[in-house]
Amino acid sequence: MGLPSLNEPIAAIATPPGKGAVGIVRLSGVGALEIAQKVWRGRDLRGMEGGRFTLGLILHPESREVLDEALALVFRAPSSYTGQDAVEFQTHGSPAVLRQVLQALLRAGARPAQPGEFTLRAYLNGRMDLAQAESVLALVESESDAARRQALRGLSKELSARIEGMAQELLDLLAHIQALLDYPEEGVEAHEARKILEHVLFEVEHLLATAPAGRIAQKGARLALVGAPNAGKSSLLNALVGYERAIVTPIPGTTRDYLEAPLEIAGVPIVAIDTAGLRQTDDVVERSGVERALNIAQEADLVLYLADQSQPRADPPELLAQLPQERVIRLATKADLPPAWHDPAFLPVSGLTGTGMPALLEAIHRRLLGEAPEGEIWISNERHAQALTEAKEHLLDALAAPEDLMGLSIQAALEALNHILGKDVPEEVIDRVFRNFCVGK
Ligand SMILES: Nc1nc2c(ncn2[C@@H]2O[C@H](COP(=O)(O)OP(=O)(O)O)[C@@H](O)[C@H]2O)c(=O)[nH]1
Ligand SMILES: [Mg+2]
Structure with a gap:
């Protein structure tokens, strides 16, 4: 289906359906501040610095009818969730108000956001990697303390850092093996390569062993x-x-x-x-x-x-x-x-x-x-577990291969690990990840 355009201004109600004390409508994209200004009476939002807020009135862009009193929070690229110019309106949390405010923004030039589109932009703009984006979803969906804790660790890049570390070891190893093949007389030791492979394999297996616990923390038992x-x-x-x-x-x-x-x-x-x-x-x-x-x-x-x-x-x-x-x-x-x-x-x-x-x-x-240690990050995402399983198989292949053929399997293991971070993943994988999000996230 293809990924949607990255720059178009998008808007969505970010709070759940039903009445609440406060409701939030989000707007992000190129020209977000101009669109916001079209529905705003109060301080000029276009002149505001990022990270500031102001109280004013939200108006219908044509009839100028007042729709609600609201706070406008102004974000400037690249310092926003999406990495773009963005405005969040905090209105009274009535479904009638929220619907009208969203309609006003759409009339003023935004289009309705698709599920997860704000987070998709954060990912595509390099504000977070794919594993972090998935942690956002896991956090929103967390129903237990264990799930919340694990999702937060993923969001804070703890899992990504572990994966990046392993990927780096494999990259260094590929260079090492190349040297081994090109300059056999330099005395680069082949058993060194196997030791590194075994170490990465150990780390992958260690993470995979936490998957049953991660699954249960996320879904319950x-x-x-x-x-x-x-x-x-x-x-x-x-x-x-x-x-x-x-x-x-x-x-x-x-x-x-x-x-x-x-x-x-x-x-x-x-x-x-x-x-x-x-x-x-x-x-x-x-x-x-x-x-x-x-x-x-x-x-x-x-x-x-x-x-x-x-x-x-x-x-x-x-x-x-x-x-x-x-x-x-x-x-x-x-x-x-x-x-x-x-x-x-x-x-x-x-x-x-x-x-x-x-x-x-x-x-x-x-x-x-099980033995999943309390202080350890757990693999609670099926996609991550699958990628790690793939990486494990390629690492085992590499260990069984002669030096001149090791490189292929190491490369494949590296790709599997990179997929977790969202590097070089097919579009349909990204599509599948974000399809599970709610609108407004
Ligand atoms: N003394 C004692 N009696 C118990 C205990 N647990 C259950 N009972 C009694 O055993 C009977 C059956 O208990 P119940 O929980 O309905 O068993 P169930 O048929 O397996 O659901 C009841 O009369 C309970 O009061 C216990 O720990 N100590
Ligand atoms: Mg009974």
């Missing part, structure tokens, strides 16, 4: 609670969310369907799912509930398998065997009661008294985020 009827699933769910979300009864088989409750553990958004008890049964409703529970467990990021340790083991072992083992945390429930059995593979907890809850939260956190 589903946590299924399964076990025999009366194992204490509903009680544990209530203990996790901190209020009586699920009905607790001493009658087995009460929860015949399933219910979901949102919670946050260590900054990660989690949906906990209380399921019907797993037991073989002839009751049609209950049986379909059990099947449902197994399906939910199969699709969950993590499964809590509960067994009542105050009673002789009653849960059929074949049910536990049907669960995705690598994603199961086993829990011995009702730990406040005297034990009827003990199994070190089971973590003792009591939904009633809270015994074992800190250890459980810790275990959930560790299992969901």
Whole structure:
């Protein structure tokens, strides 16, 4: 479809639909200040320095009807978000006001901005690289603290700097290998080249290892609670969310369907799912509930398998065997009661008294985020994960190749890394990135 023109003045409402205390309409492009002045009564915006604001009235450009009282914030190229002359109007946050102000700017010569077009300009004008632009989107969409923190690190160029560092090492290496081939008598060591390759490969793998955690920080996780009827699933769910979300009864088989409750553990958004008890049964409703529970467990990021340790083991072992083992945390429930059995593979907890809850939260956190270190940047963008995977494959090829052929694979790895930053990426990649933005960002 082609990228839109970079200079045309564009305008959009930047605040979300609905009423708010303040609404923002943005305008950016060549001639932005002239267009803004056409709808403005107050200090002449064209004469203002960048980074200043003034209070005035917004008018219809032809009828001169007053549309609202507003603040105008003036930005001058290149010191603006887009790198262009730009004005932001802060109006009263009414949909009627915002619509009229936008219409006035369009009448005065701007065209409606496309989704993400302001950020696209920031990227095309070199104000940020593509990974930073993607972090802007991730930040706008962040719903948890972990997601917010990671997006902010991406925006502050932390990821880009890491990628640039690796790319630089590969560039130096290419020069080194060229020298090795051109002047073999200079004694440039081939094993030096392999050492550098191994180092970059280590860094790439290190970043890739954070991808599962990054994905979960961004999208959240589903946590299924399964076990025999009366194992204490509903009680544990209530203990996790901190209020009586699920009905607790001493009658087995009460929860015949399933219910979901949102919670946050260590900054990660989690949906906990209380399921019907797993037991073989002839009751049609209950049986379909059990099947449902197994399906939910199969699709969950993590499964809590509960067994009542105050009673002789009653849960059929074949049910536990049907669960995705690598994603199961086993829990011995009702730990406040005297034990009827003990199994070190089971973590003792009591939904009633809270015994074992800190250890459980810790275990959930560790299992969901794996070894991804807290202080480390995580790969939370699918495009980045794919590019790193490609880079990894090319690096492995390079390591396996004889010196005179290494260069090709190194070049390919370098290109994959550069794609993360948006260097030499095909237009449709850029298009795809910005299509996910909202209008006005
Ligand atoms: N003493 C004790 N009783 C519990 C605990 N958790 C659940 N119960 C009791 O066990 C019964 C079944 O609990 P419930 O949470 O409904 O189990 P579910 O069928 O697996 O959802 C209820 O009578 C609860 O009060 C616990 O940690 N300690
Ligand atoms: Mg229940």
